[in-house]
Amino acid sequence: MKLYDYPPAPNPRRINIFVAEKGIEIPRETVDLGKQEQLTDTYRSKNPACDVPMLELDDGTCISQIRGIARYLEEAYPQTPLLGQTPTEKGRVEMWDHLAFMNGMLAIAEVLRNTSKGFINRAMVGPHDYPQSPELAERGKARIAHFFEDFDQQLAKHDYIAGDFYSMADITTLVTCDFARWIKVNIPESCTHLLAWHEKVSARPAVKANP
Amino acid sequence: MKLYDYPPAPNPRRINIFVAEKGIEIPRETVDLGKQEQLTDTYRSKNPACDVPMLELDDGTCISQIRGIARYLEEAYPQTPLLGQTPTEKGRVEMWDHLAFMNGMLAIAEVLRNTSKGFINRAMVGPHDYPQSPELAERGKARIAHFFEDFDQQLAKHDYIAGDFYSMADITTLVTCDFARWIKVNIPESCTHLLAWHEKVSARPAVKANP
Numbered sequence: 001m002k003l004y005d006y007p008p009a010p011n012p013r014r015i016n017i018f019v020a021e022k023g024i025e026i027p028r029e030t031v032d033l034g035k036q037e038q039l040t041d042t043y044r045s046k047n048p049a050c051d052v053p054m055l056e057l058d059d060g061t062c063i064s065q066i067r068g069i070a071r072y073l074e075e076a077y078p079q080t081p082l083l084g085q086t087p088t089e090k091g092r093v094e095m096w097d098h099l100a101f102m103n104g105m106l107a108i109a110e111v112l113r114n115t116s117k118g119f120i121n122r123a124m125v126g127p128h129d130y131p132q133s134p135e136l137a138e139r140g141k142a143r144i145a146h147f148f149e150d151f152d153q154q155l156a157k158h159d160y161i162a163g164d165f166y167s168m169a170d171i172t173t174l175v176t177c178d179f180a181r182w183i184k185v186n187i188p189e190s191c192t193h194l195l196a197w198h199e200k201v202s203a204r205p206a207v208k209a210n211p
Numbered sequence: 212m213k214l215y216d217y218p219p220a221p222n223p224r225r226i227n228i229f230v231a232e233k234g235i236e237i238p239r240e241t242v243d244l245g246k247q248e249q250l251t252d253t254y255r256s257k258n259p260a261c262d263v264p265m266l267e268l269d270d271g272t273c274i275s276q277i278r279g280i281a282r283y284l285e286e287a288y289p290q291t292p293l294l295g296q297t298p299t300e301k302g303r304v305e306m307w308d309h310l311a312f313m314n315g316m317l318a319i320a321e322v323l324r325n326t327s328k329g330f331i332n333r334a335m336v337g338p339h340d341y342p343q344s345p346e347l348a349e350r351g352k353a354r355i356a357h358f359f360e361d362f363d364q365q366l367a368k369h370d371y372i373a374g375d376f377y378s379m380a381d382i383t384t385l386v387t388c389d390f391a392r393w394i395k396v397n398i399p400e401s402c403t404h405l406l407a408w409h410e411k412v413s414a415r416p417a418v419k420a421n422p
Binding site: 048049055057061063064065067068069070071072075076086087088090091092093094095096097098099103123124126127128130131133134135136139142143146150153154 | 259260266268274276278279280282283287297298299301302305306308309310314334335337338339341342344345346347350353354357361364
């Protein structure tokens with residue numbers, strides 16, 4: 001098993017924290033996104049989606065997308081469950097992980113990739129080139145504000161994102177909050193529940209080991 | 212258990228086919244998206260994400276988002292597995308369901324919601340209003356073309372989307388292909404593998420029962 005990784009980027013960080021929480025040792029190979037190594041023929045032949053992270057199994061099977069990698073690892077290494085334990089918990093983790101990804105992670109990516117000079121004509125992850133859109137960057141900024149407020153409200157009622165247990169939904173939300181700093185946005189001071197939760201989960205050893 | 216449903220819309224259709232494939236009987240309550248019933252205080256109190264479908268369990272727990280509902284049902288009703296059986300299959304289903312949703316379903320929604328008069332100021336699903344973006348509609352059109360080509364290539368190598376077994380990834384891809392007709396786009400004739408697969412999965416009783 002080998003994990004194709006690029007630790008500085010937020011999506012690889014989600015899986016790196018997930019793996020550290022579970023205590024699994026996986027050999028890594030760096031795919032340098034700064035050098036666009038995800039677009040080489042060699043990598044593309046393993047992962048046509050041309051994104052990182054990607055997990056290559058010993059039989060050659062390649063699994064991309066955070067959802068795919070996390071689900072494989074959860075099923076193959078059930079210790080320290082991070083995707084819930086009961087059907088209800090499992091459903092709630094998927095629900096909240098999806099909301100954090102869609103309304104937080106993607107919103108920040110919309111701002112970053114549609115404004116940064118480093119992403120000209122590369123406004124989306126993946127093999128295809130798309131031009132930057134100032135309209136989408138503006139929408140992303142508005143969405144991030146709503147993301148913080150909505151998740152603060154959830155944490156007013158629960159200790160963790162998907163309920164009263166730590167899960168992948170916390171990892172995605174934490175990485176999203178930290179990713180926002182890339183576009184110079186911080187959790188608003190009014191989001192007291194989100195701030196307290198952020199301090200708590202940031203202190204976990206698996207998170208500190210993957211800054 | 213109650214499923215809040217709106218059969219004409221594509222995301223509810225994904226769950227309706229999923230439920231029919233598993234042979235589960237679930238009482239439905241219609242939330243008329245045409246009348247914006249998803250934004251009423253009553254519905255919002257159960258589902259702050261203000262989207263449909265949503266599953267309410269007998270203990271009052273509410274699970275929204277297709278990923279959340281499908282995972283709950285798969286775990287609670289394991290018969291006729293649709294999210295894979297081995298760790299590898301489970302990982303591949305999540306991977307391909309995510310790619311179909313992100314690169315297909317969302318691309319079509321970007322076109323529809325950013326061009327239709329029915330979605331003025333409602334360019335995104337959910338509780339928050341966002342203005343329409345002509346730039347995003349244009350990007351969506353380009354993305355749909357890539358979606359068809361990329362999935363055709365996958366089906367050149369496999370009988371079904373996630374491998375050689377029928378799964379939720381097929382349901383999402385099928386609903387996406389049919390959703391494209393809403394914006395007057397059809398599977399290109401050059402995508403022969405995708406066309407043959409579409410004909411095969413469209414003939415399934417669970418699909419025919421949820422047109």
